[in-house]
Amino acid sequence: MTRKRKTARPQTSTGHNLLIDAGFSTRAVHAGEDRLRYADSITTPIVQTSTYAFKNSKDVEDYTKHKKARFEYGRYGNPTEQVAARRLAALTGAEDCVVFSSGMSAIITTILAFVRSNDHIVITDDAYKKTLEFCSRYLLRFGVDCTIVPFGDYEAIDKAIRPNTRFIFSESPTNPYLNIFDLNVLKKIAKKHNVLTMIDATFSTPINQRPLEWGVDLELHSCTKYLAGHNDILAGAVMGRKELVDQIRALHKAIGGVIDPHCCYLLLRGLKTFPLRMKVHNETAMAVAEFLEKHPLIQRVYYPGLKSHPHYKIAKQQMTGFGGVVSFDIKGTLNNAKRFLDNLKLCYIAPSLGGVETLITHPATVSYYDISRKERYALGITDTLIRLAVGIENKDDIIADLDQALRKSIRRK
């Protein structure tokens, strides 16, 4: 193991404020920042450097002997990242947080921090495609076995756990059907078997769902989505108890998926308006879901805020909003779905979600283009399934765009 040093977590002389008792929006704007900043700047400066100079050899010694906390080298953290980590911890109610260069970097580093050869892990089947691929394919190379259980089958999770199982990993809500994991049940299963729990909560955000308060050990986010919110950067984060996060941080310093200071500044900027944006995402998606559910050219809508969603009850219990993603099956065929995308004038055809621009994808031809139709249907991805990620445009404009494209693309029977 590396020597323990007080890298990149210095308590500065000016003192920073986590604003634990302040409201969510106040924390989103201020938490984690030093009260006094370089050049009296009101914003957190971007310290664009790869390394940090020591005053003299005594300064080096003070640092290595833990007498002084400071920055040393860029891969071990930077001041912008430190503020973002503290702010995200303040927003999720976590003891500690690490920020990464992408959501996948956060997920993979976290997973690797807790497994060794001959261990076993459990993951639910509608987790993010790359997470599933890593767990089922790459981990196997290192002798880590993975059981993929059907989402929502709690008995299967319970049965899958072995003496060498290290953790249960799931998302909630999931993509694209927005299934909700009952976190109370997860907690019970994990406690019974003494295994860690990890939830990728990207789709819910710290406003709509609070996994750590429901007893989850580690909460993960692709900050690329709602938290940064402007479809302009990649970032990721993991939060939880300090004792667990420290283990992840140690590996992060070696793997090196560190976030660049400039990119991190954009994350901090995005976070300031996150509560405002999230309110709009929640309201607009609800309105769009209700509109689509009544639309004659729509077969079915999946949105956890609708009573028709299979997990509506759990969603109501453990979430305060249902997010900006609405999935739906249109009437017609694969060609109708393609025509529908082509007729949109406002919504962009693009992967991702949680940004200010409304984005739309056709999972059959984007995320699942590389498998046969039969395999795709087995995964529940139909020809006519559409995933819409509403932005913060006026909801009437989004609805009008969807409506005109539907009418142009599908003939009424």
Ligand SMILES: *Cc1c(COP(=O)(O)O)cnc(C)c1O
């Ligand atoms: C986007 C996403 C990821 C991956 O995050 P990146 O920032 O793209 O690396 C992981 N999980 C979920 C649920 C996501 O939506």
